Amino acid sequence: MRKTSFVLAAVAAASFALVGCDVQKTREGSVDVPKYEVSKTQEGQVTLPKYDVxxxxxxxTTEKKEVEVPKVGVYTEKETLTVPKIDVTPAKDRDDKVAEKK
Known part of the structure; x- marks a missing residue:
């Protein structure tokens, strides 16, 4: 249970971190792809097999049956755990040296 809540907290933190990103395009991109020519050298024929299935x-259907079902008592108790605390500052609101490079 503790491991699951830690994983969920980490996933939530990663989601918040991505929302706070400020993206600037710094260079234009280009792609040159090779060119090919294809020509038909013979006629093709396809005959698919047929099946009778x-x-x-x-x-x-459903029916009623009497079965023994174990009954388990569920209770909760308070316990102090160490959980991650995550603060996210969007990139445009940062005031450190990295954000000044814009």
Whole structure:
């Protein structure tokens, strides 16, 4: 249980960190792809096989049965845990040296 809540907190923190990003394009990109020419050298023919399939008949119904079911008591108690605390400052609001490089 503790591991699950820690993982959920980490995923939430990563999501908040991505929302706070400030992205600036610093260079234009370009892509040159090679050019190809393709020509047909012969005619093609495709014949797909045929199948006759007889599927089984399936009937799904319900019926009442009496079975023994274990009963478990559920209780909670307070416990002090160490959990991550995450503060996110969006990039445009930062006041450190990294944000000044814009």
């Amino acid at each position: 007889d599927a089984p008949k399936v009937d799904v």
